[in-house]
Amino acid sequence: MSALLCHELQNAPRETLWIADENSKALLQQGFTFTGDLLSNRWDIARLGEGKAGRSFFSDFHFEELGRNYRRIVFPVSKEKAIVHHVINRAAEFLGEGGELVLIGGKQSGIKTYAAKAAQRLGCAKQLQKHGAEYCSINPLQTRSGEAIEDQDYTALRPLAELNGLYSKPGLFGWNKIDRGSALLAKLFADHLPNSGDHVVDLGCGYGYLSTRLATHGDYYFTATDNNAAALIACRKNFEVQGLEGAVVPSDAGVELEANIADLLICNPPFHQGFQVEGDLTERFLRQSARLLKSSGSALFVVNEFIPLARKAREHFSTVTLLEKSGGFCTYRLSR
Incomplete structure (x- = not known):
């Protein structure tokens, strides 16, 4: 184009x-x-x-x-x-x-x-x-009074029953549903909990589903990032309503965050760039995750099963463990 x-x-x-x-x-x-x-x-x-x-x-x-x-x-x-x-x-x-x-x-x-x-x-x-x-x-422009086009009430942030009451809005990918991969990863949180008060980075947070699910297991400090303005609006609202402590900040795959800050990093990385499948996105999220983690920290990832995450992750992490393969998704635990 x-x-x-x-x-x-x-x-x-x-x-x-x-x-x-x-x-x-x-x-x-x-x-x-x-x-x-x-x-x-x-x-x-x-x-x-x-x-x-x-x-x-x-x-x-x-x-x-x-x-x-x-x-x-x-x-x-x-x-x-x-x-x-x-x-x-x-x-x-x-x-x-x-x-x-x-x-x-x-x-x-x-x-x-x-x-x-x-x-x-x-x-x-x-x-x-x-x-x-x-x-x-x-x-x-011939008139300002032409019939408006249905835009799903674009500007309205709203709680959705489909998201168990979490807030979301149009303009955010998958805005009115719980991503199946994210749901699969959230089910594994209970077996991989950080210590109380630890710093958790939610990379590519969307409306904040992963952070809000992890927060049901304990008290942590969250830094949630996303590249999308609608996602940041929704995630900030959910942090406020759910009482999560932390910050929601704009970032391109966490590039702007300081290194070595995360005890735990959670991520369901995107693999589409507009109308195209962008293979480099997974690599970027892995590279930044390794930079953001403390030496004792770990990352929990979920990806579509066709994404070669295990191969790509070995360039950045010493331990790459497949936790579960189910429903077309794979979950991994990565550590430095």
């Missing part, structure tokens, strides 16, 4: 907002510079945008924090439908008169459907152009 996205950004007026998600990472890593504003719900993308965009913002798409309207909003559509619907809805509010929303996506991204919905929301005719394997939809 970088070629089409790069073209649209290079030819955009200065008053342009780039909604940058995981699909934009490659472009930023190439050193691309952009005179407009960048908004991302991903910590790593927002950090990469610093110094490469006029202004770079990290939030769960809180447009009101930007403090202005735009002549153009450029959005390579996200994998999460609720995010796309939310951004289209907000574009009708934050485009200036005569402004336009530009959607970019491949055939499998749902771009054709999103182009129709954007036209409905902004009151314009549906427009879609093919550029090789990619599509571009340019939607001029």
Whole structure:
């Protein structure tokens, strides 16, 4: 997607907002510079945008924090439908008169459907152009009163019965269910408890399921990290409601945390980067886990069974123990 996205950004007026998600990472890593504003719900993308965009913002798409309207909003559509619907809805509010929303996506991204919905929301005719394997939809703002698109009440943080009362919201992967791998790992906590008061790092915390389950076994200090703004909002709420002691902080696989702080590290690492399977993610989480653990500490991981975690972990840990293989998942205990 970088070629089409790069073209649209290079030819955009200065008053342009780039909604940058995981699909934009490659472009930023190439050193691309952009005179407009960048908004991302991903910590790593927002950090990469610093110094490469006029202004770079990290939030769960809180447009009101930007403090202005735009002549153009450029959005390579996200994998999460609720995010796309939310951004289209907000574009009708934050485009200036005569402004336009530009959607970019491949055939499998749902771009054709999103182009129709954007036209409905902004009151314009549906427009879609093919550029090789990619599509571009340019939607001029004709009205701010077009029918809003269902976005699952995107901004609302809510307790869910499916999560045993934990809070969550759209915009977070698996936001309304308990991940089967995480549930499998949580069942093993009772056999691998740290000492009372020990420091636990929850790497890639999501809405905080693993931390809240471990906290039912004792009193620990938690540092929970995630790259996703919606996850951080939900996890902070669950820490507050459940009475967990600790901090919830944005981080890209724990890179920003100090070394040698964790007595126990718990992790269900992601393996998708947007629409792609990203094999390097597991390696990054393992490398950072080894850095974060105290010499006497251990890590508990769960991964899909096709992830070669045991092989990758041996580069960073002296002991790699398979605890259980069940339901397509493997759980491991790793120690330095």
